[in-house]
Amino acid sequence: MTMPLRIAVLSFAHTHALSYVHALSAMPGIELIATDPDGASAPDDAPRGAALAAELGVAYVETYDEAFAWKPDAVVVAAENSRHRALVERAAAEGVHVLCEKPLATTVEDAVAMRTACDDAGVILMVAYPVRFAPAVRDAIAELRSGRLGRVLGVTGINNGKLPQDRAWFTDPSLAGGGALVDHVVHCADLLDDLLGERAASVRAVSNGILHGQRDLAVETGGLVTLQYPSGVIATIDCSWSWPMSSATWGGLTLQVVAERGTVTVSPFAKGVAGHDAAGETWDPIGADLDALLLEEFVASVRAGRQPQPDAGVGIRTVEIVTAAQASAARAGEVVTL
Incomplete structure (x- = not known):
């Protein structure tokens, strides 16, 4: 008989933590607890903590001390971005496997230190990039890898969404590390990492705060990032918080890949049932629960003692891209070499 797996969710700061709890609660053989000690000091009124x-x-x-005293086998780190390193290093010191919310860290130095701590402790460190588990994404990447369409020439990535005002820390540079460039570049960067299998050579970015400018935010709300790869592939990522707050859904991600003999467009969040109720427009998505697929892979890997993808290496490379994009945008779009 398989022993129950003990998993602790550390923080409710990231909104994905809620779906992680739902998915883990539905899995057989999982004992689950949560803690959110930073919720009381959160810069908004969204539900947190024990409530x-x-x-x-x-x-x-x-407290986090109580969570680790419970002796979990694994933790899901869903805290504010700048708090990831301390929690991951604590888990490594306790010999506990880790699934860490994206981005892995707010600096490349922190991301590398987190990988080192987990490698030295012999524990798993997986990064929460659920979009790569979408069946449409996997099918598209398999088609492109088959070679039937020839060499990839360019990619247009779009990851737009609403301003995350229900979790105000997303717009606090000390907690998030930045704005839309941090929040939305990394998902497309992860898919590019998986598809192309090479590290970006250079990054150019522009950003501004025109969107939602009336809110006097300290971070960028719109941005466009251009990546060049050693193979010659040029990729762009529109990472803006450009969807209106009245939208029935948070936004969406689309990747269009241009190859020598054709194009492939994948939009894993495009399918749903639209309608209206007393409050206005509604949208019910159709398709796989990507957070659940991510967690199934993490749990299976912990049980099997194998390293899942996306790993810390992917997390580091995507943080490198974000950091370079921030530097480029600060220098009026100057090209930054990686």
């Missing part, structure tokens, strides 16, 4: 845990139906402890 949110009760709403989600998950057992709750008050």
Whole structure:
């Protein structure tokens, strides 16, 4: 008989933490707890802490110390970006496997240190990039890797969405590390990493705060990033928080790949049922639960003792791209070499 796997969700800061709790609660053989000690000092009024845990139906402890005293086999780190390193290093020191929310860290130095800590401790470090688990994405990448369409020439990536105002830390540079460039570049960068299998050679970016400018935010709300790869592939990523707050959904991600003998467009969040209710427009997505697929791979890897993808190496490379994009945007679009 398989022993139950103990998993602790560390923080409700990231909104994905809620779906992680739902997915893990539905899995057989999982004992689950959560903690969110930083929720009380959050810069917004969104539900956090014990109240949110009760709403989600998950057992709750008050501190990270109590969570680790529970002796989990693995943790899901869903804290504010700047708090990832301390929690991942704590887990490594305790011999606990880690699934860490994206981006892995707010600096390349922190991301590398996190990988080193987990490697030295012999524990898994996986980065939460659920979009790569979308069946449409996997099918598209398999088609491109087959060679039937020839060499990839260029990629247009779009990851737009709403301003994440329900979690105000996303627009606090000390907690998030930046704005739209940090929040939305990394998903497309992860898919490019998987598709192309090579590290970007240079990055150019522009950004501004025109979108939602009336809110006097300290971070960028719109941006466009251009990547050049050693093979000659040029990729662009529109990472803006450009969807209106009245939209029925948060936004969407689309990747269009141009190859020698054809194009492939994948948009994993495009399918759904649109309608209206008393509050206005509604949208019910159709398709796989990507967070659940991500967690299934993480849990299976912990049980099997194998390193899953996306790993810390991907996390580091995507943080490198974001950091270079921020530097380029600060220098009026100057090309930054990696």
